[in-house]
Amino acid sequence: MTSADQPEAEAPLILAVAPNGARKTKADHPALPMTADEIAETAVACQAAGAAMIHLHVRDREGRHSLDPDIYRETIDAIRRRLGDGLIVQVTTEAVGRYGPAEQMAAVRAIRPEAVSLAIKEIIPDAAAEPVATDFLAWLARERIAPQYILYSAEELRRFEDLRRRGIVPGERPFVLFVLGRYTPGQRSTPGDLLPFLNPLPVDIVWAVCAFGARETACALTAAGLGGHARVGFENNMKLADGSIASDNAALVAQLAAGTAVLGRPLADAETARAMLSDRA
Numbered sequence: 495m496t497s498a499d500q501p502e503a504e505a506p507l508i509l510a511v512a513p514n515g516a517r518k519t520k521a522d523h524p525a526l527p528m529t530a531d532e533i534a535e536t537a538v539a540c541q542a543a544g545a546a547m548i549h550l551h552v553r554d555r556e557g558r559h560s561l562d563p564d565i566y567r568e569t570i571d572a573i574r575r576r577l578g579d580g581l582i583v584q585v586t587t588e589a590v591g592r593y594g595p596a597e598q599m600a601a602v603r604a605i606r607p608e609a610v611s612l613a614i615k616e617i618i619p620d621a622a623a624e625p626v627a628t629d630f631l632a633w634l635a636r637e638r639i640a641p642q643y644i645l646y647s648a649e650e651l652r653r654f655e656d657l658r659r660r661g662i663v664p665g666e667r668p669f670v671l672f673v674l675g676r677y678t679p680g681q682r683s684t685p686g687d688l689l690p691f692l693n694p695l696p697v698d699i700v701w702a703v704c705a706f707g708a709r710e711t712a713c714a715l716t717a718a719g720l721g722g723h724a725r726v727g728f729e730n731n732m733k734l735a736d737g738s739i740a741s742d743n744a745a746l747v748a749q750l751a752a753g754t755a756v757l758g759r760p761l762a763d764a765e766t767a768r769a770m771l772s773d774r775a
Contacts, residue, residue: 502721506762507754508702508770510547511540513743515729516559516590525742526728528553530565534572537581539744540727544751546767547582548573549611549725559590561597563604570607582764584609584642589616595623599630602639609640611671614654618662628662635664640771642669642702646676648690655696667700669771671725674705674713681730682707685716692720700771708733710746715753726750
């Protein structure tokens with residue numbers, strides 16, 4: 495939270511955009527960005543619509559998901575040339591069946607990004623992976639690289655809390671992302687998919703949600719009303735709330751931004767979001 499006397503449900507909302515993901519192409523939507531320049535152009539439009547963070551996937555020459563540090567640097571540089579520090583740039587380590595934990599961690603060490611998303615089930619798949627993961631997460635903290643931990647179920651949240659208690663995940667207020675509806679039929683999320691994560695919700699985390707399908711914004715606003723933050727974008731959804739196809743990622747960002755005013759939650763800009771997350775690790 496931004497101050498000791500400001501409730502989370504009134505604090506600025508960190509709105510992130512996930513503009514492309516690992517699998518979709520222009521065959522899914524002509525405005526889905528794939529190249530560095532296209533992603534930078536999307537970043538500019540989404541920042542103007544209210545986003546404070548971009549969740550960044552990059553592609554190789556064949557359009558496949560990649561963790562190549564050189565491609566990441568090219569894309570980050572393209573965003574920075576257009577926006578400076580006007581967005582938090584969060585790289586993904588998503589495996590997509592191509593990368594194991596060692597490759598994921600090596601990529602982050604090479605890129606040295608401002609922020610990174612980490613799926614707990616990928617980075618720490620079992621007890622044998624814990625020692626290496628402990629060293630890696632401690633390195634992130636020393637380098638002041640902001641992690642966001644991706645959790646797909648209430649069971650994973652309980653495991654995450656155990657990892658924290660045992661000192662494997664550092665930090666007093668970690669930043670987590672609850673993925674709603676990942677394993678529901680057709681991956682169509684509803685606000686009720688948030689309920690298992692709230693029973694109980696740890697009080698010492700900063701949390702956000704992402705969701706699938708046309709009720710993405712409804713899920714995001716439910717989280718916002720309860721003090722959480724949100725991520726929207728073509729990675730998980732291309733539909734507006736009325737079921738029509740969004741013209742671009744900025745339309746999804748703008749739709750969520752319009753709803754936050756009703757909840758009394760102003761949008762955080764990148765500088766504010768950095769300050770809000772500064773005690774996360």
